[in-house]
Amino acid sequence: MAITFKSLSYIYDEGMPYAHKALDDINLNISENKITAIIGETGSGKSTLVEHLNALLLPSAGSLEILDHVIVAKEKNKGLKKLRAEVGLVFQFAEYQLFEESILKDAAFGPKNFGFSEEEAIERGKKALNMVGIPESMYQRSPLDLSGGQKRRVAIAGILAIDPKILVLDEPTAGLDPKGAKEMIDLFVELNHKHHKTVVIVSHDNDVVYNYADETVLMSGGKVAYHGPTLDLFEDEKLINDNNLLLPQTMVFKKALIEKGFKISKEARTMDMIVNEVVRVIK
Numbered sequence: 233m234a235i236t237f238k239s240l241s242y243i244y245d246e247g248m249p250y251a252h253k254a255l256d257d258i259n260l261n262i263s264e265n266k267i268t269a270i271i272g273e274t275g276s277g278k279s280t281l282v283e284h285l286n287a288l289l290l291p292s293a294g295s296l297e298i299l300d301h302v303i304v305a306k307e308k309n310k311g312l313k314k315l316r317a318e319v320g321l322v323f324q325f326a327e328y329q330l331f332e333e334s335i336l337k338d339a340a341f342g343p344k345n346f347g348f349s350e351e352e353a354i355e356r357g358k359k360a361l362n363m364v365g366i367p368e369s370m371y372q373r374s375p376l377d378l379s380g381g382q383k384r385r386v387a388i389a390g391i392l393a394i395d396p397k398i399l400v401l402d403e404p405t406a407g408l409d410p411k412g413a414k415e416m417i418d419l420f421v422e423l424n425h426k427h428h429k430t431v432v433i434v435s436h437d438n439d440v441v442y443n444y445a446d447e448t449v450l451m452s453g454g455k456v457a458y459h460g461p462t463l464d465l466f467e468d469e470k471l472i473n474d475n476n477l478l479l480p481q482t483m484v485f486k487k488a489l490i491e492k493g494f495k496i497s498k499e500a501r502t503m504d505m506i507v508n509e510v511v512r513v514i515k
């Protein structure tokens with residue numbers, strides 16, 4: 233298990249009159265080498281949950297194991313810098329954190345900060361920019377001159393340049409156009425399939441979740457309402473209704489075909505897979 237939450241609670245402004253419990257007794261195992269989606273309504277605790285993964289937030293109660301790190305509430309936890317090099321967190325609207333004078337410097341900032349030589353940091357920055365599709369001709373431009381989607385890419389490159397084992401993304405496609413969003417998701421899927429990164433992605437897009445996430449965690453009111461295989465979640469009508477979840481388009485299409493008498497397997501989760509099954513049946 234890559235990540236284990238043990239009876240973890242988190243309270244914002246603990247001890248204050250306006251204290252707010254955002255995570256309530258979370259017990260959760262997130263598997264290594266998989267893509268895990270975190271879904272749930274706004275305010276359900278998704279960001280608070282993922283901000284624990286690189287110790288940006290420390291638990292108010294309970295504990296958390298990540299790779300070989302253990303973080304315990306109210307204790308002096310050591311080795312957080314090493315943890316932050318192993319777990320890359322891309323915030324929602326990460327582009328607001330760009331600050332260097334050039335794109336390349338921004339992408340190289342992370343590795344430099346984690347102790348790599350200037351040269352190595354630049355090499356890693358270039359490699360990461362290449363992965364997110366930012367061409368060399370743009371390296372010396374100011375990140376502030378870029379479009380929203382490009383800024384987001386540079387911010388993500390800054391995290392990839394650290395080469396973390398676990399990549400955590402908080403709504404990485406929010407506000408991107410559909411093509412930009414698709415390219416972004418393809419990148420994360422490739423990082424998982426080819427480079428064996430554990431990917432944790434907070435998403436509002438149930439189609440992305442359905443198509444790509446091996447497992448899904450559904451948050452509701454600071455608690456885990458479901459954790460398990462993504463395909464099982466979307467088959468569970470009670471869970472869907474109780475949590476006002478929108479069915480993925482792919483699933484709506486699949487259901488319509490099944491109603492018309494086509495035998496489509498549960499595992500068919502993308503349009504391509506469904507089309508292949510229909511073709512097989514027709515032939």
Ligand SMILES: Nc1ncnc2c1ncn2[C@@H]1O[C@H](COP(=O)(O)OP(=O)(O)O)[C@@H](O)[C@H]1O
Pocket residue numbers: 244245252253254272273274275276277278279280281
């Ligand atoms: N910095 C903060 N201070 C106080 N309360 C917060 C803060 N950030 C989030 N919250 C509250 O904690 C709860 C969970 O928020 P969050 O984790 O951001 O949810 P989500 O990412 O699912 O929208 C919400 O009720 C939210 O208002």
Ligand SMILES: [Mg+2]
Pocket residue numbers: 278279280324402
């Ligand atoms: Mg959030």
